[in-house]
Amino acid sequence: MRSLFNTALLKEQLKRYWPIGVITFLAYFLGCLMPIWNNAGSKYPSPDEMIQLLEMQNPIIIISNIITPLVAVISIFSYMYRQNSTGAIHSLPFTKKQLFASNVMAGYLLTILPLVLFSLLLLAVPVEFRRDYAYSGNPYMYTKWIAIDIFPNGLTYGEVVNTLPVVTGFFARTLLSFTFYYVLFITAAMMVGNHIVYFLVSAVLPFIAAGFCALFGVTAFFYLFGYGIERVLIEKTLTFTNPILMSTGFTYAESSEPYINKIDGMGGYYIAYVVIIAALLVLSYGMHRARGLERAGDTVVFAPLKNFFIFMISLSGMVLMGIFLMAMLDSVAFLYVGFVIGFIIAFIIAQMIAEKSFNVFYKYKAGVAFWQLKALMRHAAVAVALLAAVVITCKMDLTGYVRYMPEASEVAGVYFGWSGRLKSYDPASEAYEKQFISDPRIIGETLAAHGQVINARAEQRKAFLNSISSSYDRQEHISWEYQPIIYRLKNGKIVTREYRLSKAFHDEYFSDIIYSETVILSDLFWLEISECLNQIALRPYIYTQQNDEERINHNYKEIMIYKADEIRSLIEALKKDYVKHKQNGSRVEEYDAVCFDAHTKTNECGGIWGSYYLDIGYGKNTLEWLNTHGYKVEKLD
Amino acid sequence: MIRTEELTKSFDNLLALDKLNLNVKKGSIYGLVGVNGSGKTTAIKHLTGIYRQDAGTVTIDGESVYDNTGIKKRVGYIPDDLYFFPNYTIKAYAGFYKRLFKTWDDERYKSLLRTFGLNDRFNINRFSKGMQKQAAFIFIMSAMPDVMILDEPVDGLDPVVRRLVIQRIVEDVSEREMTVLISSHNLKEMEGICDSIGILKRGKMAIERDLDELKSDVHKIQAAYPDEVPPGIEKYKGLNIRHIETRGSVEIMVVKEKEEVIRRAIAQFKPLVYDLLPLSLEEIFIYEMEGEYNEILV
Numbered sequence: 001m002r003s004l005f006n007t008a009l010l011k012e013q014l015k016r017y018w019p020i021g022v023i024t025f026l027a028y029f030l031g032c033l034m035p036i037w038n039n040a041g042s043k044y045p046s047p048d049e050m051i052q053l054l055e056m057q058n059p060i061i062i063i064s065n066i067i068t069p070l071v072a073v074i075s076i077f078s079y080m081y082r083q084n085s086t087g088a089i090h091s092l093p094f095t096k097k098q099l100f101a102s103n104v105m106a107g108y109l110l111t112i113l114p115l116v117l118f119s120l121l122l123l124a125v126p127v128e129f130r131r132d133y134a135y136s137g138n139p140y141m142y143t144k145w146i147a148i149d150i151f152p153n154g155l156t157y158g159e160v161v162n163t164l165p166v167v168t169g170f171f172a173r174t175l176l177s178f179t180f181y182y183v184l185f186i187t188a189a190m191m192v193g194n195h196i197v198y199f200l201v202s203a204v205l206p207f208i209a210a211g212f213c214a215l216f217g218v219t220a221f222f223y224l225f226g227y228g229i230e231r232v233l234i235e236k237t238l239t240f241t242n243p244i245l246m247s248t249g250f251t252y253a254e255s256s257e258p259y260i261n262k263i264d265g266m267g268g269y270y271i272a273y274v275v276i277i278a279a280l281l282v283l284s285y286g287m288h289r290a291r292g293l294e295r296a297g298d299t300v301v302f303a304p305l306k307n308f309f310i311f312m313i314s315l316s317g318m319v320l321m322g323i324f325l326m327a328m329l330d331s332v333a334f335l336y337v338g339f340v341i342g343f344i345i346a347f348i349i350a351q352m353i354a355e356k357s358f359n360v361f362y363k364y365k366a367g368v369a370f371w372q373l374k375a376l377m378r379h380a381a382v383a384v385a386l387l388a389a390v391v392i393t394c395k396m397d398l399t400g401y402v403r404y405m406p407e408a409s410e411v412a413g414v415y416f417g418w419s420g421r422l423k424s425y426d427p428a429s430e431a432y433e434k435q436f437i438s439d440p441r442i443i444g445e446t447l448a449a450h451g452q453v454i455n456a457r458a459e460q461r462k463a464f465l466n467s468i469s470s471s472y473d474r475q476e477h478i479s480w481e482y483q484p485i486i487y488r489l490k491n492g493k494i495v496t497r498e499y500r501l502s503k504a505f506h507d508e509y510f511s512d513i514i515y516s517e518t519v520i521l522s523d524l525f526w527l528e529i530s531e532c533l534n535q536i537a538l539r540p541y542i543y544t545q546q547n548d549e550e551r552i553n554h555n556y557k558e559i560m561i562y563k564a565d566e567i568r569s570l571i572e573a574l575k576k577d578y579v580k581h582k583q584n585g586s587r588v589e590e591y592d593a594v595c596f597d598a599h600t601k602t603n604e605c606g607g608i609w610g611s612y613y614l615d616i617g618y619g620k621n622t623l624e625w626l627n628t629h630g631y632k633v634e635k636l637d
Numbered sequence: 638m639i640r641t642e643e644l645t646k647s648f649d650n651l652l653a654l655d656k657l658n659l660n661v662k663k664g665s666i667y668g669l670v671g672v673n674g675s676g677k678t679t680a681i682k683h684l685t686g687i688y689r690q691d692a693g694t695v696t697i698d699g700e701s702v703y704d705n706t707g708i709k710k711r712v713g714y715i716p717d718d719l720y721f722f723p724n725y726t727i728k729a730y731a732g733f734y735k736r737l738f739k740t741w742d743d744e745r746y747k748s749l750l751r752t753f754g755l756n757d758r759f760n761i762n763r764f765s766k767g768m769q770k771q772a773a774f775i776f777i778m779s780a781m782p783d784v785m786i787l788d789e790p791v792d793g794l795d796p797v798v799r800r801l802v803i804q805r806i807v808e809d810v811s812e813r814e815m816t817v818l819i820s821s822h823n824l825k826e827m828e829g830i831c832d833s834i835g836i837l838k839r840g841k842m843a844i845e846r847d848l849d850e851l852k853s854d855v856h857k858i859q860a861a862y863p864d865e866v867p868p869g870i871e872k873y874k875g876l877n878i879r880h881i882e883t884r885g886s887v888e889i890m891v892v893k894e895k896e897e898v899i900r901r902a903i904a905q906f907k908p909l910v911y912d913l914l915p916l917s918l919e920e921i922f923i924y925e926m927e928g929e930y931n932e933i934l935v
Contacts, residue, residue: 091712
């Protein structure tokens, strides 16, 4: 049986491109390890760098996740983009399978060997968890909320952060991310026939799925005029198709969404990634076998892909120009004019990229480039058909999406959202349940307001068009607000809608609901699970006004409350102040009066974990509570 | 040894090879000639396993070439447009070839380096085109291939090196029965070393013969008549005339036929003088290609 790899080629490629691995390692060593080791040896060591690194939050790790695989792939496979190098390599004694496998393996080793070595070195110097503001008597210390998954039981003072399981977890997650991008870039390399297009396609591929969502979501959004924006879907797609975004917390994930540092319940996603990586690898190999070597140097080596490439650029140009002209000229008619102009311009640009020439009108006949015109018409016909499908579906509400509203009898609870999303709790947990408001009055009022939104579609269309206008005068008159509504049905189904509404409309139908005490406190549902709270840190501050300038003074000692009975009674004071502050629009109520930030810390309990922060503003009730219980607001020394 | 049957290849709408049949005998040197764009390089890229044919077969020793490591290990290929890994010295490249070809001969490598006077510590990509060709030749010859396929091998080489290269190839053919296919526009050189010739015309094999046989089959005739040349080409019915022209009472012809047949055909018109002139490969090629470059030849 023939070997899968050609060792001579594998060794040669490693020999040729070793600097990629060495530079990557040096970046890790100098940018990550040195600061950590340096810090570990200092008088007051801080584990922050190490924790940040283990969370995949270190910028060098993030950048190398993209750059190292990108460079490794183009270096290893660059021979494919020139006729002479392709010929020279393919005439040598290895099969296409061996050539592909050996090259892929060489690039992969260059990508991951620095990571392996780096991960091993991470274990070399134990970094202990220490903070210079340790509170005696309380074993639980703050960690950043994101580290909770990596350290589910928190970290105690003096505990080693970089243990073998934690570093192994870091290595495995980073490896998964690296491998994903590496294979994605190989897929890009196999599609194209020259270096420039490789970089272009590599830049686009990680966002292509989200791009599709955005393209059709935004198009639909224009025809729905503010109804049902699927921002969450776009973000989910973007996050799921980019492990690096998952790791950086670029988007906030719900419990059911991927989040690479989240270990519990992520098995399915890890497996999905492995499956996607395997599928991309198989696809790449298929393309490697199928690509005609005579195509070396072409923009895209597969004819159908070339047409797709031209079409997608044309379609994007169409949408962008349409939006641009409509916003510039304040007219929906210019949306369509922009569509036509944008499509033609983008089509010509796409042709130039595809043909690698500015001279794409070389087949002239009677002054008109018929050849181009025919191709343009073909592509435009597909674009018009797609657009027509979106317009008809949205305008006529063929899916029933726009007019859908659940019956009051179906609704178990409503939630007005944390930027239109549910919080990241396990659906089986108490916390997940508690974030919904089950008060029938609120549910009824919400459904009524929702009904008004649906009935006032024409009015909102006008508001929307004005809101995107570039005309300052018109923007001044009509401002708008996003209003998410999330229903939890009795059958467990979640229905999410988000509307862009004129401020006047919003004030009329939603203000009473969302500024009601019940809704405001629904955001603090976790305070209801008081047995889970083990500390509340109050950070006093004062607003002052000097020479008409507003200043904020944080120069006060933090007050820590640990006792369970005190926590329970403090919560009531906090709630009162919080509701008042919110109802006042979170504005400064009184200058020179004591305000509070409250940081609460919970153990893993009832489905919630981590630290929660709330700004309660002017804390009259909180201050009274402190005085009653013998605590004082004192200035820092 | 090397064989293509009905080999067909198109690039988009351009038919580059049109049912090409080619046959190279073991231990022979085969010259593949044709005008620019006739499909020589495309054919070679099939013989070296670079291109996959649309139809037909390409075999060496009865085995398909494409994606066949076993065959590729026995084939040495020097393309016209050379490629070397950037910043590689001759020594480093030789190391790569040594690992790839188990038949690599170190002694021969050293000997060839001495013969061509190349320093193996130099960066190949800084060499002139001729020196790069020499380096490529050293690598291929040191790999001891059974089959050598060369696309314009002596292009860019000075006459001394050219002779050295040809001498080494001929030695390997006679000593090791190496089979060689050369594509070149230098027909004088080809004439000196090739056993057989294939002339490609628009992707098809126009002529494929042993060189001696080809030369014995194509003749240039000068016939002088007492008054004027008997009129009309029809008078030579049955002769395969590739070219004919009249200068006064002298008729000059290039005929693809046995000498005896030609002599009999012309004798009936009783010429005063009848000369059978030797034809070089270059002349045969030019007459064969008449029509391809009508404007130039006229």
